[in-house]
Amino acid sequence: MDKNENRNIDEREAAMEEKLRDLTGDTQIPPSLEPGAVEKMLQEKKKEKAKKYRWRYAGIAAAACLCLVVGVTAAVTQRAGSSGDPHLSGSAQADADSGETGSSDSGGMSRIASAKDYDQIYAYLQANQKQLEKQARMYSDDGASDTMDLAAANSASQESTADTGSFGSAVSPDESAGSSTGSGYSDTNVREEGIGEADMVKTDGENLYILNGKKVEIVSIASDDMQELAAITVDEDSYIRELYVEGSRLAVLYTRSEYTKEDGFEIRSRDYTCTDVYDITDASAPVKLNTITQSGFYNTMRVKDGYAYVLSSFQVEQAAPRDDIGAYVPSVQGSTLDADRIYMPESQMGSEYTVITAFSLAEPQEQTDSRAVFGNAGLCYVSGTSIYVTEACYDEAQADVTQTAIRKVSYQDGQLEGVAQAKVDGTLNDSFSIDEYNGYLRLVTTVESGNIAVPINGLSADSTEEEDVSTNSLYVLDEALELTGEITDLAKDERVYSARFLGDTGYFVTFRQIDPLFSVDLSNPAEPKIIGELKIPGFSEYLHPYGEGQLLGIGMDVDEEGVTTEGVKLSMFNISDPSNVTEASKLVLENMYGTDVAYNYKSVFVDVEKNLFGFRAYGSQSDVYYIFSYDAAEGFKEVFSREQTGYGETRGLYAGEKFYLIAGNTIESYTLAGFEKIDDIVLGSIEPIAME
Amino acid sequence: MYDYENSPEPELIRRAKRGDVKAFSQLYARIYKDLYKFALYMTRHTQDAEDAVSETILSAYENISSLRKEDSFRSWMFTILNNRCKRMLRTGRKETLQQDDGFPSGSRQEGHEPDYAQWHDVRRAFGELDEEERMIVAFSVFGGYRSEEIGQMLDKNAATVRSKKCRALEKMRSALI
Numbered sequence: 001m002d003k004n005e006n007r008n009i010d011e012r013e014a015a016m017e018e019k020l021r022d023l024t025g026d027t028q029i030p031p032s033l034e035p036g037a038v039e040k041m042l043q044e045k046k047k048e049k050a051k052k053y054r055w056r057y058a059g060i061a062a063a064a065c066l067c068l069v070v071g072v073t074a075a076v077t078q079r080a081g082s083s084g085d086p087h088l089s090g091s092a093q094a095d096a097d098s099g100e101t102g103s104s105d106s107g108g109m110s111r112i113a114s115a116k117d118y119d120q121i122y123a124y125l126q127a128n129q130k131q132l133e134k135q136a137r138m139y140s141d142d143g144a145s146d147t148m149d150l151a152a153a154n155s156a157s158q159e160s161t162a163d164t165g166s167f168g169s170a171v172s173p174d175e176s177a178g179s180s181t182g183s184g185y186s187d188t189n190v191r192e193e194g195i196g197e198a199d200m201v202k203t204d205g206e207n208l209y210i211l212n213g214k215k216v217e218i219v220s221i222a223s224d225d226m227q228e229l230a231a232i233t234v235d236e237d238s239y240i241r242e243l244y245v246e247g248s249r250l251a252v253l254y255t256r257s258e259y260t261k262e263d264g265f266e267i268r269s270r271d272y273t274c275t276d277v278y279d280i281t282d283a284s285a286p287v288k289l290n291t292i293t294q295s296g297f298y299n300t301m302r303v304k305d306g307y308a309y310v311l312s313s314f315q316v317e318q319a320a321p322r323d324d325i326g327a328y329v330p331s332v333q334g335s336t337l338d339a340d341r342i343y344m345p346e347s348q349m350g351s352e353y354t355v356i357t358a359f360s361l362a363e364p365q366e367q368t369d370s371r372a373v374f375g376n377a378g379l380c381y382v383s384g385t386s387i388y389v390t391e392a393c394y395d396e397a398q399a400d401v402t403q404t405a406i407r408k409v410s411y412q413d414g415q416l417e418g419v420a421q422a423k424v425d426g427t428l429n430d431s432f433s434i435d436e437y438n439g440y441l442r443l444v445t446t447v448e449s450g451n452i453a454v455p456i457n458g459l460s461a462d463s464t465e466e467e468d469v470s471t472n473s474l475y476v477l478d479e480a481l482e483l484t485g486e487i488t489d490l491a492k493d494e495r496v497y498s499a500r501f502l503g504d505t506g507y508f509v510t511f512r513q514i515d516p517l518f519s520v521d522l523s524n525p526a527e528p529k530i531i532g533e534l535k536i537p538g539f540s541e542y543l544h545p546y547g548e549g550q551l552l553g554i555g556m557d558v559d560e561e562g563v564t565t566e567g568v569k570l571s572m573f574n575i576s577d578p579s580n581v582t583e584a585s586k587l588v589l590e591n592m593y594g595t596d597v598a599y600n601y602k603s604v605f606v607d608v609e610k611n612l613f614g615f616r617a618y619g620s621q622s623d624v625y626y627i628f629s630y631d632a633a634e635g636f637k638e639v640f641s642r643e644q645t646g647y648g649e650t651r652g653l654y655a656g657e658k659f660y661l662i663a664g665n666t667i668e669s670y671t672l673a674g675f676e677k678i679d680d681i682v683l684g685s686i687e688p689i690a691m692e
Numbered sequence: 693m694y695d696y697e698n699s700p701e702p703e704l705i706r707r708a709k710r711g712d713v714k715a716f717s718q719l720y721a722r723i724y725k726d727l728y729k730f731a732l733y734m735t736r737h738t739q740d741a742e743d744a745v746s747e748t749i750l751s752a753y754e755n756i757s758s759l760r761k762e763d764s765f766r767s768w769m770f771t772i773l774n775n776r777c778k779r780m781l782r783t784g785r786k787e788t789l790q791q792d793d794g795f796p797s798g799s800r801q802e803g804h805e806p807d808y809a810q811w812h813d814v815r816r817a818f819g820e821l822d823e824e825e826r827m828i829v830a831f832s833v834f835g836g837y838r839s840e841e842i843g844q845m846l847d848k849n850a851a852t853v854r855s856k857k858c859r860a861l862e863k864m865r866s867a868l869i
Contacts, residue, residue: 009858016861019868020833029728030742039717042753046713117786213847469789556702565700594702599759648844664844684849
């Protein structure tokens with residue numbers, strides 16, 4: 001085909017597409033889908049949600065209030081009794097015996113309770129179901145009938161979460177001075193230093209392991225010419241989410257859907273999170289050792305001391321019959337979890353579990369332990385010793401603001417144990433807003449009034465006035481999750497945009513028109529103190545420690561009215577004196593309207609020792625992957641940029657003296673010294689190894 | 693009063709993630725016509741299309757916190773919607789009954805009678821295509837996706853998508869003449 005012919009075809013196609021757009025131009029949109037109707041429907045839904053929580057707690061309101069008061073009093077007493085002792089909470093933890101079952105209605109606030117039996121779980125589920133039905137009735141009263149079918153919405157949300165990625169996002173590391181491990185290659189930018197995390201690309205210095213659609217590809221980078229060694233796939237109806245590499249093991253994490261057929265129709269699906277563990281001693285011939293399977297779609301995973309901890313979200317099936325235990329109790333490796341391994345929500349209602357399974361990567365023949373946290377799954381944070389499962393909740397009887405419930409499950413060498421639970425006001429921005437240090441859990445939350453204004457007409461212009469009342473709080477909880485210290489009512493009408501706790505100091509950014517970067521002194525857990533507040537235009541969406549006394553902020557520049565963003569902004573904060581933080585340098589990428597940094601910290605490439613950081617930014621014309629270095633005297637310097645086409649994510653990493661840029665099915669290699677192009681390769685030339 | 697209409701997408705997403713219904717609705721308002729048309733020509737049935745879009749809205753609103761930055765709101769919505777439509781087609785819901793009469797039977801759309809003749813032509817043209825071809829054309833025409841992007845979603849290479857699209861559009865051209 002010559003060029004002209006190609007162009008003719010392109011033109012014909014474009015014309016045909018244009019014609020189709022034309023012909024369908026005045027397609028009638030059903031009234032229920034008009035934006036005004038949708039807005040009204042969603043406002044109703046939000047209102048109903050608030051009502052739901054109010055109703056949910058009504059019966060136990062008095063008791064709950066009392067517990068709260070007792071809890072606070074206890075904390076205050078304890079604080080008074082041992083002020084200044086940063087390890088005051090040791091005894092409290094021993095107190096929180098998770099082995100005791102069914103104590104949810106009488107235990108103290110901080111005690112975590114496991115289920116008495118499946119009947120109790122079923123009762124909670126029914127309470128939840130009843131509430132949903134009540135909501136559905138109210139919708140249909142409103143004339144909106146089946147579009148509000150909550151069962152359908154629920155299954156839809158289950159599906160979409162699985163399909164669209166990082167559920168509530170993951171969790172944790174900290175004052176990593178960058179991802180450099182001192183070895184000759186870079187690792188994923190993780191939340192908590194020393195705790196491994198899966199991602200779409202990993203390297204062990206010799207090979208790249210890359211998630212490419214429905215395959216994981218292994219590419220040798222031993223020489224200048226990259227070479228595909230092997231490809232691994234999973235069965236139909238499975239979606240690979242992430243992968244992890246350590247030593248001679250490769251773990252492939254995916255969600256598998258199983259369809260149940262009735263009368264020849266696939267009537268429902270159950271989702272399972274599977275981890276295939278491969279021996280990659282010979283990277284060109286990976287050998288599958290085992291598959292660990294647990295209920296629910298994949299959420300996230302961590303690795304510490306050779307043990308993997310896989311977290312999935314299991315949504316119970318609506319209207320599950322009592323005798324179909326598999327529909328409402330999660331299973332691991334084909335067996336339903338025992339009741340005493342399931343931690344029950346304080347609210348006595350639930351519809352979703354966070355299932356946690358631990359196993360040895362070296363010997364993945366079976367799981368070493370598994371637990372489930374019942375309630376409404378939310379953001380999870382994993383410290384060096386504990387898994388924190390959080391969920392947002394609203395209960396007018398207890399507080400007139402949205403709260404965050406936290407449940408703590410400790411882990412070590414593949415064993416799991418429920419420890420404590422607590423509730424604080426406000427909601428978390430992301431996993432950097434919750435952080436454990438020296439046994440204390442620190443949280444920074446945005447507190448919003450639960451008083452949700454509902455306009456009579458969905459388009460009413462003044463409906464937002466009441467909705468935007470927010471403040472921000474900081475809480476310090478001890479090992480038993482008893483409140484130790486707090487600061488409330490910070491930055492009225494603003495919200496937390498990013499946070500980073502570095503040892504005894506916390507930094508967080510709130511935003512409405514300007515960007516206050518707050519510094520908090522946490523050295524006395526009982527008396528956290530705001531010690532600094534730097535105001536500059538714009539806001540940082542991600543904060544990363546960048547060497548001695550420096551904190552890197554990646555975010556957006558905003559005009560003076562705080563309305564339009566004016567490009568991606570890089571800030572280097574001088575934090576050598578936390579009480580007097582300054583913006584030492586900044587750079588605005590004017591044509592860029594966003595980055596993926598804020599939503600997925602794993603997409604950031606940072607190596608402080610090599611003085612390089614990179615990320616993908618979104619431009620109006622095209623996306624660009626940038627790499628910068630920083631010099632105190634000269635500020636930020638762009639050392640590399642590469643236009644990114646297509647869809648999806650980009651990862652940058654280095655191994656040895658080379659830098660690799662991976663996007664979709666393409667890998668490019670560059671010299672690390674000067675970013676000169678060396679090689680590129682398009683994946684897909686190798687057939688996946690046979691499935692068993 | 694916050695200026696929703698002129699607000700950039702990342703800021704609206706940020707607000708929507710924190711439960712701001714107006715921000716979500718504004719994001720939706722920018723794409724809803726294309727969403728509905730996509731669903732209509734994928735499912736070839738108005739009620740199914742309406743259901744698919746409704747379910748997509750609720751699902752998206754509930755799960756907006758899981759929207760990753762690398763996915764634009766638009767492509768995220770189309771991904772969810774495509775899955776809803778596929779699920780509907782897979783479960784055989786209604787489609788077989790509606791091959792020849794894809795019009796709403798109920799009174800839902802009173803006062804919103806579609807242009808039957810035109811709908812008939814386009815529907816006939818889409819009827820010439822198999823599910824995958826419909827998906828490729830619908831993503832392309834209503835979603836505004838490039839062949840490379842569609843390829844990544846379907847795990848096919850861009851050239852395959854391009855040739856399938858080319859063939860599909862040729863089929864439609866003959867159906868529309």
